[in-house]
Amino acid sequence: MSDSRIVVGIAAVYLVACLVIGMLPGRRASDSAEGYVAGDRTLGPLVMFFITGATIFSAFAFLGMPGKAYSQGAWAFMVLAYGAFGFIPFYFLGPRAARLGREYGFVTQGQMVAHRFHSLPIPGVMALISAGAFVPYLAIQIKGAGYVLNSMTQGAVSEQVGGAIVYGVVLVYVLKSGVLGVGWTNTFQGIFMMVLAWAMGLYLPYALYGGVGEMFRRIAEERPELLRAPGLGPDGAQGSWGEYTSAVIVTSIGFSAWPHLFMKAFTARSEATIRRTVVLYPIFSIFLVPILLIGFSGVLFEPAPAQADQVLPHMLMSIELSPWIVGLFCAGALAASMSSGDAIVHACSSILVRDGWITALGRKLDTHAERRLIRYLIVVLLGASYGLAFHYEGSLFDLLLYAYGPVVQFMPAVVAALYIRRATGPGVLAGLVVGVSVNILFAVCPDLRPFALHAGLYGFVANVAALALVSAVTRREIDGEERYLAVAAGDDVREPSS
Amino acid sequence: MIRREQEPAWPRVAFACYLGVCACALVWPGYALAGDRIEPFVLGLPFAFAWTIGWVLAAFLGLLVFHGLAGPKDRG
Structure with a gap:
């Protein structure tokens, strides 16, 4: 069997495995919109950990971060900082949201805020802002998947066709299984990605330079500006501390405000599950370290990639590696793209239907009609994101930073509602x-x-x-405000029995 | 009827102060003043990189300790 057939064969086996794992839970969830959107509130700690971890381990992490480390050096360290701090607010917000979700039946962040203030425009505005942030984020994942399939087939499959194949698989299992399908594929993909990230992050510096220490010593001699904080700006000049610091602040605050994270709070089996997920979450940040090593290993690599975001697949295809390893790693990069893309598209369509169509516009839908509408929107959103993915020509990292601008605006609304x-x-x-x-x-x-x-x-x-x-x-005074805040705080609101 | 239970505020205050220190170390001015160096290399990593990883680990340990100390109400 030729090398390229082995590489493509491994990726194909991987995609089929995702499809099977993703479709099985669909048989267990109830046939209601709540089963499809909130998994009947049954997600345990392991699945919660990986489903939230997938929000950071995306195509952005596997392709955008190495690209940033390669082109702007220490600037990429900001991801470790916001990965460590960004989820801590959720330790306090998440359990409050989960209690309210159980008491009032919320499945989206917008419903939660709207109920506190009896406001119909708020969830509508939040749904529009969410779509504005989610579509570019989804485009990152589709574009990343296209890069990977294009590189692994050495150009035989174009980026556009590659993105379409991978997201065709995502479409099938998200339509079939809803959030439970997303959860189990994320768990499978998360474990797979962590093993591969460490293996390649240590292997590439060793294979190309003789070790991590030697790699950094050579970069310190030839490109020292990449190793000084805050790294370089997009123009290649010394980066600005103001830009770096404000980007860390915005992403750290915005991280816990992503609407799909709140939806995961509503899917959790218990508050303890949420707290444990937050406490263990910085482990994902540490798992980003080898991904940065991959990016730095490309700094002195010749020939240079055409685009910084392609440095990883470019190096994999340029050095003498076993096709089995290349195939596995490309499958890992696909996992990163798919595990974020599936969660995002599921969340965004659920938000648009629940917050936009039902709550803000006041349309009535029975549970099956709602589930059907969410599925139609999944197809529409994937189509829109696919279109954007192949028109956008900037870096994946910068697109992510752009998406955080609208998302961070949710945090004051959420804190106001809960506290x-x-x-x-x-x-x-x-x-x-x-x-x-x-x-x-x-x-x-x-x-x-x-x-x-x-x-x-x-x-x-x-x-x-x-x-x-x-x-x-x-x-x-707002009706029901006292009780809402008491439920959020975990106070006892039961009527005394006479 | 709503029944509230009060818990001491000190774990939250101490945790907030600790996180503030960790956060300052990872951005300007803490990072610029103390962490922005290439040498010494730490476990093969340039100092600025090792500095970031060290403070990420410190924040992680702080969260673990807070989780252990906090009462159920502080946790949500």
Whole structure:
């Protein structure tokens, strides 16, 4: 059997394995929208750990991070920082959300915020912002899958066809099994990726330089600027501390605000499951270290890749490696893409239906019609993301940072709903609208920023200010507010038996 | 009827302060002042890289300790 057939054969076997594992749970979940969206609230600690881990171990991690380390050096360390801190707010927010979900039947973040303030526009606005952040994030995954299949077939399969094949598989198992299918494939893929990341992260520096220490010594001699914090900017000049620090702050705050993470809180079997997941989550950050080593191993590698994001598949196909190893690693990169892509598309379509169609627009759907509509939207979203993926020409890393600008705007709304008695619906709505508007303005026109900071940070500050100001002038008692906050806090709200 | 149980605030305050220190070490000014060096190499890694990994591990250990100390209400 020729080398390329072995590589492609391994990837094909892997895709079939994902399909089988992803489709089996569909037989166990109830046939309701809640079974499809929230897995009947039955996810245990192992699946929760990997399903949340998949949000960081995406195509961005396997392709974007090595690309960033390769082209901008220490700038890529920011991912370790936000990976370690970003999930900590969820230790406090997640259990509150889970209690409210059980009490009131929520399956989305928007429903949770809307119920507190009796506001219909809030979930509609949140659904639109979610779509604006999710579609580019999904495009990263599809584009990454296209890169991998294109490289492993040495150009025989184009990036466009590669992306279509991989996401065809994702489409089948997400349509069939909903969130339970996503959970079990993420567990399988997560274990697979961790083993491969460490194996390749240690093997490549050894094979190319004689070891990790020797690799960094050579980079320190020839490209020392890559090893000094905060690394290089996108233009290759010394990076700015303001950009680096603000990017870490925005991603750390925004990480716990991703709507699909909240949906996972609603799928958890217990609050202890959520807490344990958060406590163990920094392990995923540590597993990113070998991925950075892969990127650094490309710095002095000749010939250079055409694009920084292709450094990993480019090196794999250029050095004399067993086709079995190349095949396994390409399957690992596909796993990274698929395990994030499936969770994202599932979450985004559920949010648009629940928060946009049902809650904000007030349309009535029975449970089967809702499940059907979510499935239609999955197809539409994958199509839209596929279109974006092959029109966008920037780096995967920068696209991710861009997506965090809108997402971080959810955090004030969530904290207000779960903790702040004086917050009001108009205040939260004003915060969201002002925050997203400021973020968009500075993201589109970066020259207007007073200082070189992440656009999302300006939006966040404006968001908090608008929320506080408008809440102060619109404050009134809201029906059921006391009980809602008590349920969130875990207080005993049962009526005493007479 | 809503029944509330109060728990001491000190684990939360101590944890917040500890996280603040870890966070400052990973961005400006802590990282710029103390971590921005190539040498000495630590386990083969340049100092700026090892510094980041060290503080990530420190935050992880802090979270483990807090999880062990915190009462059920502090946890959510």
